Amino acid sequence: MRAPRDAEDALRALGIPGGGYAEGAWIRQPLTLEVADPEDDTVVAAVHEADEATMLRAIAAVDRSVRDDAWPLWQRRETLERAAHLVREEASRIAGIVSRESSKTIREATREVARAAETLRLSAAASHLLEGETLAFEDTARGAGRVGWNRRVPLGVVAAITPFNDPLNLVAHKVGPALIAGDGVVLKPARVTPLSALALLDVLLRAGMPPQRMAVLVADRAASTVLVADRRVAAVSFTGGPATGDAIARAAGARPMLMELGGNNAVIVAADGDAAAAAAGIVDGAFGVAGQNCLSVQRVFVHASHHERLVADVVARTRALVVGSKRDAATDVGPMISRREAERVERWIDEAVDAGAHVAVGGERDGAFLSPTVLLDVPRDARVQREEVFGPVVTITPFEDVEDALAQVDDTEYGLQAGIFTASMSLAMRAVERLQVGSVLVNETSDFRIDSMPFGGSKRSGVGREGVADAVLALSEPRNVILTLVDPVAGSSTQGDVGGADA
Structure with a gap:
């Protein structure tokens, strides 16, 4: 185990301010979980491993941010646009982090960084999906005297759990759609590849994300179970294996889920x-x-x-x-x-x-x-x-x-x-x-996708669809606004006696 000062220095050398992030602050001590390069087992850095109490405080802070912090859609879009620009601008540094902690060659890591920037750009561009639509009251006799529309609103806190194999772009796929939808995110990256997620969080903060809108914590099984089971978590987005997916579903119960569970x-x-x-x-x-x-x-x-x-x-x-x-x-x-x-x-x-x-x-x-x-x-x-x-x-x-x-x-x-x-x-x-x-x-193998397309599978390969646009819709929900028109002279409803309030 590295000395505390050495652990902090190793993170700073990578351009990462801390080994975890919760309640609007970087966690710089204790840094007890070592991240090793699989090529030769050399230690790249060490990060904080959250316990159950830390996880609960992180969820509470993100939940408060979603409820209390004003962050309008245009600001969310601009934040993600700036983040995409920063990722492209800092591609060499970020690719080095991705490659050192993961299995990716430097060429593969460089391609992943470019895709992550694209995913953030697509997330920003998906802002139009939240505009909603008018309600067709004129198309039914029961709608007389009413007008209305709906708009898409955030679900709340999203628990995001990501794997090791694409430690940057799969994080972007969880975080980008959730943030443009107005959600907050508690992210649990893979224990063996948390540095890429922390680097992306730092980019998002510098791009203007409210400081308590997101937490990034490596956690053991107990703290991870606390995350997915907490009643303040509105949705779970998970990429990994079906056995873990089953365990998450049991712990989380009935709530919205996105799961990509692999393929053969x-x-x-x-x-x-x-x-x-x-x-x-x-x-x-x-x-x-x-x-x-x-x-x-x-x-x-x-x-x-x-x-x-x-x-x-x-x-x-x-x-x-x-x-x-x-x-x-x-x-x-x-x-x-x-x-x-x-x-x-x-x-x-x-x-x-x-x-x-x-x-x-x-x-x-x-x-x-x-x-x-x-x-x-x-x-x-x-x-x-x-x-x-x-x-x-x-x-x-x-x-x-x-x-x-x-x-x-x-x-x-x-x-x-x-x-x-x-x-x-x-x-x-x-x-x-x-x-x-x-x-x-x-006339192509299975190994191709673009980050904007609906992505997911049948049978045990997953639940729902990711891909930026589909994820934005899955991590938001329509809220109807229905106005009953009132005659300003008579002071009564203009709806007449057609219909009624029955469901």
Whole structure:
């Protein structure tokens, strides 16, 4: 454990004022939770770990801010616009933080910073969604003598819980829509990657966010349960695994929730598909961020006529990937988030091999580094086929009948995204109609999204949709205003005796 002064100095060197933030103030002591670089286990910095009492005070302060602090829509929009500008302006520093605490290479971290700025810009631009609409009283006899409209109002305090794999942009996706909607946020970032969230909070404060509108606290399970169960929390926005999602739902009870719970994404390469383009996309989509990506390509189903050629192309491209230090701009694949996670994925590979699978390339581990792995002849009941691997592993399976391939894509409890390579519009639309997923990508792998589109999945992949516009609507609600017109002479309602006050 670092000495207190050393811990503060390490944060300051990163441009982060403290190791937590609550009640409108940075928390500078105690800083007891060390954040390590997964590449070599060196300590990057230390942060504050909140207890239950600290969490309760943080919720109370954000709740007061939502109720008492005037922060009109135009100011919220300008704050987010300034924040987007600051993120772009400070991209190099912020990308360094993202890369040091996470699995991302410096190139991947730089791309994430650009996306986070875009997410904040889109959040600011979504202000028009809060304008509401007029109510159609003239379209019913029961509406005589009345006019009205609705406007969207904030829900209140949003509990936001984010994962390690996109430690900046996924925070922006929780925070940006909530703030433009007028909500307050208590953010619990992943324990292993809290620094990116703290850096973004600092940007938002400098951009003009009211000081008590948001809290950022790393917390253990007990304090996290306090967060999602507190009656002052109006909504929960969570990205992570389904088991944790279930636990949150049990603790939170009936209240609005947004949950993105992962995927076991597949790609189909049809007989008329471009196998070369598919191979390039598969390698890029399977091994980026060492496979720790909810949209990662995990399963490939290829028509038998392309199988041999596609496997050879994917294997050759995989061998060409540079696995190494995140700091090197030439590196394609860095470490997994921890040695423990790398060992878990290695066990899953070994299980598949024991069941009859063949390693075409990869499968070697060195600490937290796991070489990109292509598996063939994998049984359908192997964990690497049925569960989310969240590591640098892809399976390739041949098929003769495309209907069988479509059925195999759906043969999982997940349904986030899927891709199909085909020249046939009818087959593409068959996949769109058949597959139980949130997005079907034609002549593209599963590993693509833009930050403005509705984002989420079917089945166990989540609840609701994120993407900026959809999140703004989910984190606000319509409030109707109904005016009964009064005759200024008679002093009575002009509504007549039509209708009544019944529901």
